[in-house]
Amino acid sequence: EAPCFPFGAGEKGRSADDKWLLGGKGANLAEMSAIGLSVPPGFTLTTECCREYCSNWNGELPPSLWSEVTAQLKVVESKMDCDFGSDSNPLLLSVRSGAAISMPGMMDTVLNLGMNDVVVEALSAKTGNARFAWDSYRRFLEMFGNVVLEISRSEFEEELDNIKFEKGYFEDNELQVDDLKTVVSAFKEVYVKNKLSFPDDVYEQLRLAIGAVFGGWNGDRAIKYREVENIRNLLGTAVNVQSMVFGNMGQTSGTGVCFTRDPNNGKDELFGEFLIDAQGEDVVAGIRTPQPISELETAMPEVYAEFKMNTEILEKHYGDMQDIEFTIQEGKLFMLQTRNGKRGGEAAVKMAVDFVEEGLIDKKEAINKVLPEHLDQLLHPSFSDTESATYKNAVVASGLPASPGAAVGEICFTNEDVVTKSEKGIPCVLVRDETSPDDVAGMYASEGILTARGGMTSHAAVVARGWGRPCICGCSDIKIDEAAGTLTITKEDGSTVVMKAGDCISLNGNTGEIMAEKMGVSPPAMKGDLEQFMEWVDEIKEIDVLANADTPDDAAEARKNGAVGIGLVRTEHMFFEPERIGQVRQLILSKSEAQTKEALDNLLPYQRSDFEGIFKAMDGYPVTIRLLDPPLHEFLPGLEDEEVLQKLSSQMSMTVTELVEEIKSAAEVNPMLGLRGCRLGITRPEIIEMQVRGIIEAALNAIDNGVDAIPDIMIPLVGKVQEFRDQAKLVRATADKVFEETGKTCKYRVGTMIEIPRAALTAHEIAKEADFFSFGSNDLTQMTFGYSRDDVGTFIPEYKRKGILLDDPFVTVDVEGVGQLIKSTVKNGREVKPDLKIGVCGEHGGDPRSVEFFSNDAGLSYVSCSPFRVPIARLAAAHAAT
Ligand code: PEP
Ligand code: MG
Numbered sequence: 001e002a003p004c005f006p007f008g009a010g011e012k013g014r015s016a017d018d019k020w021l022l023g024g025k026g027a028n029l030a031e032m033s034a035i036g037l038s039v040p041p042g043f044t045l046t047t048e049c050c051r052e053y054c055s056n057w058n059g060e061l062p063p064s065l066w067s068e069v070t071a072q073l074k075v076v077e078s079k080m081d082c083d084f085g086s087d088s089n090p091l092l093l094s095v096r097s098g099a100a101i102s103m104p105g106m107m108d109t110v111l112n113l114g115m116n117d118v119v120v121e122a123l124s125a126k127t128g129n130a131r132f133a134w135d136s137y138r139r140f141l142e143m144f145g146n147v148v149l150e151i152s153r154s155e156f157e158e159e160l161d162n163i164k165f166e167k168g169y170f171e172d173n174e175l176q177v178d179d180l181k182t183v184v185s186a187f188k189e190v191y192v193k194n195k196l197s198f199p200d201d202v203y204e205q206l207r208l209a210i211g212a213v214f215g216g217w218n219g220d221r222a223i224k225y226r227e228v229e230n231i232r233n234l235l236g237t238a239v240n241v242q243s244m245v246f247g248n249m250g251q252t253s254g255t256g257v258c259f260t261r262d263p264n265n266g267k268d269e270l271f272g273e274f275l276i277d278a279q280g281e282d283v284v285a286g287i288r289t290p291q292p293i294s295e296l297e298t299a300m301p302e303v304y305a306e307f308k309m310n311t312e313i314l315e316k317h318y319g320d321m322q323d324i325e326f327t328i329q330e331g332k333l334f335m336l337q338t339r340n341g342k343r344g345g346e347a348a349v350k351m352a353v354d355f356v357e358e359g360l361i362d363k364k365e366a367i368n369k370v371l372p373e374h375l376d377q378l379l380h381p382s383f384s385d386t387e388s389a390t391y392k393n394a395v396v397a398s399g400l401p402a403s404p405g406a407a408v409g410e411i412c413f414t415n416e417d418v419v420t421k422s423e424k425g426i427p428c429v430l431v432r433d434e435t436s437p438d439d440v441a442g443m444y445a446s447e448g449i450l451t452a453r454g455g456m457t458s459h460a461a462v463v464a465r466g467w468g469r470p471c472i473c474g475c476s477d478i479k480i481d482e483a484a485g486t487l488t489i490t491k492e493d494g495s496t497v498v499m500k501a502g503d504c505i506s507l508n509g510n511t512g513e514i515m516a517e518k519m520g521v522s523p524p525a526m527k528g529d530l531e532q533f534m535e536w537v538d539e540i541k542e543i544d545v546l547a548n549a550d551t552p553d554d555a556a557e558a559r560k561n562g563a564v565g566i567g568l569v570r571t572e573h574m575f576f577e578p579e580r581i582g583q584v585r586q587l588i589l590s591k592s593e594a595q596t597k598e599a600l601d602n603l604l605p606y607q608r609s610d611f612e613g614i615f616k617a618m619d620g621y622p623v624t625i626r627l628l629d630p631p632l633h634e635f636l637p638g639l640e641d642e643e644v645l646q647k648l649s650s651q652m653s654m655t656v657t658e659l660v661e662e663i664k665s666a667a668e669v670n671p672m673l674g675l676r677g678c679r680l681g682i683t684r685p686e687i688i689e690m691q692v693r694g695i696i697e698a699a700l701n702a703i704d705n706g707v708d709a710i711p712d713i714m715i716p717l718v719g720k721v722q723e724f725r726d727q728a729k730l731v732r733a734t735a736d737k738v739f740e741e742t743g744k745t746c747k748y749r750v751g752t753m754i755e756i757p758r759a760a761l762t763a764h765e766i767a768k769e770a771d772f773f774s775f776g777s778n779d780l781t782q783m784t785f786g787y788s789r790d791d792v793g794t795f796i797p798e799y800k801r802k803g804i805l806l807d808d809p810f811v812t813v814d815v816e817g818v819g820q821l822i823k824s825t826v827k828n829g830r831e832v833k834p835d836l837k838i839g840v841c842g843e844h845g846g847d848p849r850s851v852e853f854f855s856n857d858a859g860l861s862y863v864s865c866s867p868f869r870v871p872i873a874r875l876a877a878a879h880a881a882t
Helices: 016-034 047-057 063-080 117-127 130-148 153-167 177-193 202-216 220-229 280-284 294-299 301-318 345-357 363-368 372-378 389-394 415-423 437-445 459-467 529-540 552-560 571-575 578-589 593-617 642-651 656-666 678-683 685-704 721-742 757-761 763-769 777-785 796-801 818-832 848-857 867-881
Strands: 004-007 042-045 093-099 109-113 237-243 254-259 271-276 322-329 332-340 395-398 400-403 406-412 428-432 448-451 471-473 478-481 486-490 496-500 504-508 513-515 544-548 566-570 622-626 710-715 749-754 772-775 837-840 862-865
Touching (some): 004 063, 016 042, 016 047, 016 237, 016 332, 042 093, 063 202, 063 237, 093 202, 109 130, 117 130, 130 153, 130 177, 130 202, 202 237, 220 437, 254 294, 294 301, 345 363, 345 372, 345 529, 363 529, 363 867, 372 867, 389 395, 395 486, 406 415, 415 428, 428 478, 437 459, 448 504, 459 471, 471 504, 529 867, 544 552, 552 593, 566 593, 566 862, 578 593, 578 656, 593 685, 593 710, 678 685, 678 721, 685 710, 685 721, 710 772, 721 763, 757 763, 763 772, 763 818, 772 818, 818 837, 818 848, 848 862
Parallel strands (some): 406 428, 448 471, 544 862, 622 710, 749 772, 837 862
Antiparallel strands (some): 004 042, 042 237, 400 471, 504 513
């Protein structure tokens, strides 16, 4: 492939399909050129070149690439009818990065490249606008210094602020020509102070800028962003070299960014902002507060009309909401960039539904436009009763509602503070004047973000929206004193509230309201567009989604979220309540048959009524109940817990000393591999008899009450078929006994968990006897890797840092190892029983990437996950099927 591709009016060669090679921005520039929009000409250096540069050339541009660049530049010069570095008719360039997946705020951009002391005079003479020429020059000096030579931006800002202060100016555009010349000299001094030289040679500028963008691919910021966003397997970033058009040529020029629909709620109206007499960076950096796009209609009606038409063309063309950058140079509109816009959850769903209804896309495409993260946001809680007086009175200030959702957390003024606190599990809100790409780690770790400056498309807003963090921007009623660690809020009535780092604050990202206290939140509901969208999801997915639930309430919640059954009831969870645990303890420690029987008799009614409630909630759907699994000692009281010991010993007619001895003797060295699962059932069959009796009696009762109860009884931690055989026999005998006693019967199945590698390896044997399989992928991962699932926190982070593990295998299924066991189990099991029902009920059942594997590669019948993850698993299953 050629290293460079041209774009601009008349260039029709490439399309958006080339984004892996040209990067998203480059491919879209090519595409916009091809559909005839006015794009300033330029060319794209491919991602392949970036890979070459980073891996083989160690900071040097390969000579063959450079000669291609200069050849392409000639073409641009002739299209623009001006010359790079010319002392009479100069061409200026922008150099921007653009990877195949957009990384907002991560990219390095240099504008106005091709400036020096001669060119600035030429530009001034040519345009008759000295102010503009010098303004462009000072911008270039700052950007080039910052992006290419890594001089801190604040060093330039400080010089600029000093000059503005001396002159008594507030806004940058108050600077006059002479002031700008002073700024330019001051900026050059900044280079000298840093012992760096500013290259007067414009070709040298270009060469260095291209190198810097390529090199930025491996910078800390870019690496962190890719890590957080899970972006892998990209060659690198492309570089777009484009002729400059100028938004800073006076009152008929300007620049802006605009989404074709509202990225917060999905409404079909333009959402954006612009600045007159400014360059692109001014809008995105949040330094000047821009005007809403609707005001462009009055400011420049013709430009607005053309712009509006372009947005419609682009939306139709891409079948998606676009995020557009544009510049107006002396009344002429130029489209600088378009890409599919990042959006919040509510907007994602609404737009997907609207696009289908408008005939832009079909249902499958619509499903692919909504990501699991979007649903996750949508299913997050929001503030309860925002119409109430309590809520209204709590509001102390408001800013721009930049990213929706409710955030409640402790105030942190620095990135580091958020990261440290959140690692300890403390929810935090990041409060800043404005955010920069250096803050991404803190933004990611925060519950929400509040900034004093910046608009709806500022860095904070874009990044927060992408990650679903609630965000309020541009709140001018707050004043942050980072050194003092205070946030001063001026209320509408003029009074002030002073908050400190660590105080609790609440942000409503939907309205922009700020509350100086911890506010209550409530769970969301499925209705409207979301309901419609989820119907399409269910039409398309090929795998069922069940839920793991242990109570009737959880089962009802799961059903509301679309679960078509329960894939796992962890019966031990039913024993944790205070009045039950005493009976369980008695059961474990009892030395006499009478005491055992008493405990079992007391536990039976609890189990029966819980099961009955779950059958009722899941009327018509299977309920998979697992017999007791965990190590018994988990139920035993701590030896220091005197009150509990007292009570239990008198309940069991023992002395405390005797009881302590019993507890000690029940402890195990390695409980995860000890007396748990079916081992417990085999050594204490009376417990299983009680549980099975509870299940069958509950099913019979439910059926009597008109409920279609479908019990699936599941044996845990089977490794040998003989274990399964023993337990299945006991289950069937107990069920028969209940049937005999009651004179009624019901259908039930007896299946097994597959969670020990030995069971996976002998699946063909077990399948002969089991009615269904359910992968316990938590234990299967634990035992395949030999990593204790309770202790992985000590080494997994380091493993990930070192690249030994790409993902935490307890979160995303390990396809190569555990996945192989799963696939062979399915194959061997179905060889014996072609329609064997096989699902998964470990945590992986709610992880989108794992769901894709279970659906497409493993061929499972269902996944089962926690009730609140059910909608996400349904969506992931639909994605897998498209
Ligand atoms: C599993 O091991 O994946 C499973 C579902 O069982 P538990 O997590 O209860 O051990
Ligand atoms: Mg398990």
